[in-house]
Amino acid sequence: MDYNIITTKTISANGMGSLSFIEGMRDVPFEIKRIYYIHGCPKGVHRGGHAHIKLTQMLFCPYGKIEIILDDGTEKSSIILDDPRKALIIGPGLWRDMIWHKKDSVLCVAASEYYDEKDYIRDYDAFLCHVREVKRYDRVY
Numbered sequence: 337m338d339y340n341i342i343t344t345k346t347i348s349a350n351g352m353g354s355l356s357f358i359e360g361m362r363d364v365p366f367e368i369k370r371i372y373y374i375h376g377c378p379k380g381v382h383r384g385g386h387a388h389i390k391l392t393q394m395l396f397c398p399y400g401k402i403e404i405i406l407d408d409g410t411e412k413s414s415i416i417l418d419d420p421r422k423a424l425i426i427g428p429g430l431w432r433d434m435i436w437h438k439k440d441s442v443l444c445v446a447a448s449e450y451y452d453e454k455d456y457i458r459d460y461d462a463f464l465c466h467v468r469e470v471k472r473y474d475r476v477y
């Protein structure tokens with residue numbers, strides 16, 4: 337499945353917390369064109385329910401606990417983001433659901449493209465068709 341978990345570079349100062357950083361084209365394999373963040377969610381919230389056609393993204397949770405469930409049309413993987421140093425890079429073609437396990441957890445996302453609703457597949461059956469199309473194309477070329 338096209339995802340990768342990385343540990344961000346982190347500098348800790350005795351008793352003064354830590355500073356983590358992520359650099360485009362160095363820590364993430366793309367130029368960052370957009371950053372968005374999801375906040376103010378109660379515990380138990382489910383978001384997502386879509387896939388992207390081209391977009392690659394890096395997700396991290398600087399505060400709280402959020403579960404990311406990825407689905408490639410055949411199998412599912414569950415990744416827990418509960419450490420500010422942990423980041424998840426997700427390639428295109430994966431259905432994703434996110435579950436807030438702790439109130440006010442923050443999900444930050446760095447994206448490879450500007451926002452484009454046409455890049456979303458928000459219907460699961462259409463997603464399965466897309467996966468089959470991509471596999472057929474890969475077999476031919």
Ligand code: T46
Nearest residue numbers: 370372374383384385386388393395432434445450451
């Ligand atoms: C993703 C997961 C991890 C914008 O206008 N600009 C933006 O940059 C984004 C990301 C969203 N929107 C609009 C589109 C919808 O009208 O904001 C609304 C909420 O978006 P959505 O329901 O897609 O939010 P989530 O939390 O289900 O998904 C988001 C991202 O949209 C998606 O790309 O991978 O976070």
